[in-house]
Amino acid sequence: MTRVIDGTGNDGGTTGRLARAADAVRWETRSVGRAARAVVRGPGQERDLLVQSLKAALAALLAWLVAQVWLGDPMALMAPWVALVLVQATVYSSLVTGARQFAAICVGALVASGAQAVTDDTTGALALSLPVLVLLSNWSRFGDQGIYAATTAVFTIASGTVSAEAVGHRLGQAALGAVIGVAVNALVLPPVHLRDVRENLAALAREAGEVLSAVAGDLREGEWDAQTAVGRLNAAQRLQDRLDALRSARGWSRESMRLTSGVLRKLHRAPTPTQALPSEDEDERLGRITGHVMALTRSLAVAADEERSPAPPDPEVLRAYGKLLELLGDSCRAEADRLLGEENPGDPLLDRRTEAAMRDLHTRLQEGLTQEAGQGPARTAVLGTLVLQAENLWADLDPEARGR
Numbered sequence: 037m038t039r040v041i042d043g044t045g046n047d048g049g050t051t052g053r054l055a056r057a058a059d060a061v062r063w064e065t066r067s068v069g070r071a072a073r074a075v076v077r078g079p080g081q082e083r084d085l086l087v088q089s090l091k092a093a094l095a096a097l098l099a100w101l102v103a104q105v106w107l108g109d110p111m112a113l114m115a116p117w118v119a120l121v122l123v124q125a126t127v128y129s130s131l132v133t134g135a136r137q138f139a140a141i142c143v144g145a146l147v148a149s150g151a152q153a154v155t156d157d158t159t160g161a162l163a164l165s166l167p168v169l170v171l172l173s174n175w176s177r178f179g180d181q182g183i184y185a186a187t188t189a190v191f192t193i194a195s196g197t198v199s200a201e202a203v204g205h206r207l208g209q210a211a212l213g214a215v216i217g218v219a220v221n222a223l224v225l226p227p228v229h230l231r232d233v234r235e236n237l238a239a240l241a242r243e244a245g246e247v248l249s250a251v252a253g254d255l256r257e258g259e260w261d262a263q264t265a266v267g268r269l270n271a272a273q274r275l276q277d278r279l280d281a282l283r284s285a286r287g288w289s290r291e292s293m294r295l296t297s298g299v300l301r302k303l304h305r306a307p308t309p310t311q312a313l314p315s316e317d318e319d320e321r322l323g324r325i326t327g328h329v330m331a332l333t334r335s336l337a338v339a340a341d342e343e344r345s346p347a348p349p350d351p352e353v354l355r356a357y358g359k360l361l362e363l364l365g366d367s368c369r370a371e372a373d374r375l376l377g378e379e380n381p382g383d384p385l386l387d388r389r390t391e392a393a394m395r396d397l398h399t400r401l402q403e404g405l406t407q408e409a410g411q412g413p414a415r416t417a418v419l420g421t422l423v424l425q426a427e428n429l430w431a432d433l434d435p436e437a438r439g440r
Contacts, residue, residue, distance in 0.1 A: 087225055092123035095220040099213045113191075114141075114209035115216070122217030130221045134214040136181040141210045144169055144188030145203045152193055161193045232285035233313050238375040240278045240322050244329050245368030247272050248361045251333060255358030258351060265337035272333040275326045286319060314375060321432055325368070328429040332361075335425060339418045353400075353419065360397040360426055367433045398427075 072082075099119035103112035118137060124130040151165035152158075169189050173182030192206065251268050254260050402423070 088123060091220055091224055092120050092217075094224070095123050095217045096120040098220065099216045102216065103209055103212060109205060109209060112209060114206050115213035118210050118213030119217035119220070120213075122214055123221045127218070127222045127226055130218045133179070133181060134218055136177070136179050137184050138210055138214050140173070140178050140181050140183075140185040141188045142207055143172065144185035145192050145206050147185070148189035148192040149200075149203050151189075158193055158196070162190070165189045165193070233282070233289050234375055236278065236282040236285045237314055237318055237322055238372040240275065240282055240326065241368050241375060242372035243275055243278055244322075244325055245365040245372065247275065247329055247333065248365030248368060251336065252358040252360075252362035252365060255354045255361070258355070260336070260340055260354065262337070262340045265333070265340040269330075269333045269337045272330045275329060279323055279326050282319060282322070286316065289313065318375075324432050325429060328425055328432065332422065332425040332429065335418070335421045339422075356397055356400050357422060357426070363397070364426065364429055364433065367430075371433065398423075 096116040096119050099115035100112060103109050103115035109115075118134075118141070121137070122130050122134045124133055147165050147169055148161065151161040155161050155164055166186055166189060169186040170183075172178075173185055175182055178185070188206070192203070195202075247268065250271065254264055254268070
């Protein structure tokens with residue numbers, strides 16, 4: 037392979053790597069800037085992350101003040117360490133994590149003390165205890181906290197103080213840190229993940245609408261080929277990532293209300309009946325809509341592939357189909373506005389004239405299906421599949437359309 041060197045003696049490959057590194061730094065800088073602006077702009081994921089980070093620092097500082105300054109314990113390191121990691125995303129997860137971590141710390145301290153008593157040597161105690169504790173850290177009962185058994189053993193043995201009194205001090209400090217960490221998380225702006233569900237639902241509906249509108253534009257303008265179809269299919273498949281984020285947000289919102297719903301309602305941070313989260317049926321409905329959009333774009337990609345579809349539908353029929361998809365995309369965006377509580381008098385499914393236009397387009401597509409039937413089964417199968425998927429999409433966007 038030939039290396040390209042410019043007149044200054046620079047390696048072209050090195051220059052390219054430096055350019056990519058500079059681009060990566062710029063991208064990260066812009067990301068930090070966007071996050072900072074989002075924190076200032078209003079409530080959101082970025083502000084929640086900032087609050088939780090500050091709470092973790094506060095918990096560690098309080099634990100250090102109580103253990104070192106107030107109690108005067110020379111082994112105060114354990115308290116802020118445990119408090120810091122126990123400010124979790126929800127109060128429930130803080131309690132579960134705290135219990136698992138404290139159990140792991142107890143096991144690590146006890147095993148380390150036993151190994152030191154048997155070997156009476158620091159290296160020997162580490163060699164005896166660490167293999168057992170690292171293996172034990174994979175026990176599912178410890179969750180992701182099992183590694184604290186091994187790290188506690190290292191601290192215990194390396195400090196040279198493994199007496200019963202020293203072990204008791206460490207366990208007491210761990211318990212103190214756990215109590216402070218959980219208390220700070222539960223009492224200081226307890227984390228509530230309710231907004232995320234609504235935002236992810238709205239984003240899923242809006243992104244589905246954007247995919248439909250993009251496909252509709254391509255069909256209307258006659259710019260539909262195999263490459264374009266694959267690009268739109270990839271865009272539709274990325275909706276699955278948003279759907280996964282929605283399911284994760286639903287789980288976090290459910291967990292964030294466990295053990296704290298009463299306190300949160302007193303602080304007016306839990307949803308009232310008029311502000312209740314969308315039901316889980318909405319998740320299922322938006323999931324079906326996502327599936328319809330993916331199936332629709334997949335069928336269009338097959339129709340545009342000359343090796344798989346010998347007879348794509350007539351361009352005029354596809355243009356009419358594009359108009360229908362544009363209306364369905366508008367409906368998806370209106371659904372997103374509804375989920376966010378925004379007033380949207382232009383909702384196409386509530387506007388009689390738009391609904392009439394959708395019916396007219398649907399009739400034209402059915403007529404086109406009848407015409408295609410005389411030109412061979414391949415055209416009929418492709419267009420019939422497209423019409424069926426559009427009907428399914430419309431039915432889930434407008435449940436009242438099912439019986440019409």
